[in-house]
Amino acid sequence: MKRIVVSVSNDLVTDQRVAKICRTLHELDYEILLIGRKNYSPFVVNRDYKTKRMRMLFNKGFLFYAELNIRLFFLLFFTKKDILFSNDLDTLLPNYLVSKIQGKELIFDSHELFSEIPELTNRKFVKSVWHRLEKWMLPKLKKVITVSDSIKKHYQDLYKIQVTVVRNLPDLQEINQNPFPFSIKGKTVIVYQGAINVGRGLELMIGTMKLLENHLLVIIGTGDIIDVLEAKVLNEKLENSVKFMGKILPEDLKRLTSNADIGISLEEDLGLNYRYALPNKVFDYIHAEIPVIASDLPEMKKLIQKYQVGEIIKERTSEELAKLIEEVAQKDYTKALSVAKQELNWSREKVKLIKLLQS
The missing domain is CATH 3.40.50.2000 (Glycogen Phosphorylase B;)
Known part of the structure; x- marks a missing residue:
């Protein structure tokens, strides 16, 4: 051996x-x-x-x-x-x-x-x-x-x-849901999971929540700017619109993500590392069978467009992002997500x- x-x-x-x-x-x-x-x-x-x-x-x-x-x-x-x-x-x-x-x-x-x-x-x-x-x-x-x-x-x-x-x-497996530890009734839930670091587009997403009624942003993970983001939420009085869940074990995370309606991956073009990134969370969203809103960066764009499992944000403004979120929430991606999940495992x-x- x-x-x-x-x-x-x-x-x-x-x-x-x-x-x-x-x-x-x-x-x-x-x-x-x-x-x-x-x-x-x-x-x-x-x-x-x-x-x-x-x-x-x-x-x-x-x-x-x-x-x-x-x-x-x-x-x-x-x-x-x-x-x-x-x-x-x-x-x-x-x-x-x-x-x-x-x-x-x-x-x-x-x-x-x-x-x-x-x-x-x-x-x-x-x-x-x-x-x-x-x-x-x-x-x-x-x-x-x-x-x-x-x-x-x-x-x-x-x-x-x-x-x-x-x-x-991800591994191909059945979805076994666990509920979020807070009420999401009547809300369109947007989830971000991963590192809470510079250039992940989280400041943009938090700012966008002011333009969305009956929407909830759930941020799962830890990182360098978590304190900054929590302060931003408090300063802008968005405590009812943004929830932080901290670090969660992968097996527990899978059971939570599928409760959301949309997954986001909004990395900024801050050099080659982000430009060429193909984040794990994009595949995790697909396996949770929720559509993805992603940055207009080559690897994510190629994947999203090939499998038609979400949309690409072209203009990084709160107004454009809010509009895109509302459009995605109205569309049915069920079949495309199922096909992608079977192939991408x-x-x-x-x-x-x-x-x-x-x-």
């Missing part, structure tokens, strides 16, 4: 992509060790394979990444393995060094264009460091996975490497991962 060590910089709890990939590896009879970090989350990680979460001294900034990479290097170096599986650029350096020193196979899964994330836009030196690391390591990699065709093309054009697209699609997508592993 081959041993594979999978590493990621998050706390493992809500990373559905890594969970599905590890489950698929487990089904293929790999012996797995999944390494992440321990944060202040109350949630417990229970898997059918070994997991290890490092409790970090630092939780953000340069010291966090330095500690993560140093500790991960020594952990990987002294752990028995046949294959290393690195998730995102922030874990690639220790994986790459260990793979070279010990002659081990390395698979790299790029969940996003890490060196192009909006948080680095005004931090030129930090951004240049990540770019240099990427430029040094990626051209030497043999097995690279990513989440969208646009990121694949970016890497292939820039580094002349082969890249396999494995989208982060992990049982089909994982075949590409299996072929890569067997090559």
Whole structure:
């Protein structure tokens, strides 16, 4: 039985992509060790394979990444393995060094264009460091996975490497609803799920709620600007129109999302990472069988238009968004959502991962 060590910089709890990939590896009879970090989350990680979460001294900034990479290097170096599986650029350096020193196979899964994330836009030196690391390591990699065709093309054009697209699609399963912990009677419910960070279009959506009667916005997740958004809701007296639910386990989230009427993914064009994004939540909305309103960005636009499961916002104003929400609420997307759900699921997508592993 081959041993594979999978590493990621998050706390493992809500990373559905890594969970599905590890489950698929487990089904293929790999012996797995999944390494992440321990944060202040109350949630417990229970898997059918070994997991290890490092409790970090630092939780953000340069010291966090330095500690993560140093500790991960020594952990990987002294752990028995046949294959290393690195998730995102922030874990690639220790994986790459260990793979070279010990002659081990390395698979790299790029969940996003890490060196192009909006948080680095005004931090030129930090951004240049990540770019240099990427430029040094990626051209030497043999097995690279990513989440969208646009990121694949970016890497292939820039580094002349082969890249396999494995989208982060949900499992195909029946919808079992749990109610929201508040009344939604008589309301058109709009849901956002995911990271609460800069550039997600949440300020626009909250501002739009002033123009919509009998509508409720439910925001699920945590992130850097949660306090700012909560203050905005209070200042604009929208407490009855916007609800924050915090971080929720993926299995519980699936039971809630299907109670909504519309899902939103309104990322701004703040650099290549968002421009090329194909967010997990778009697929989650489809599997919850609710239509999607998404940004006019290439990957989301291509998906929405191909399957006709929602609409694209062309003009990012509250007036245009309110009008679009009311139009979507009146249309029937049931058949299109059902077709998309049958095609866009992990049982089909994982075949590409299996072929890569067997090559």
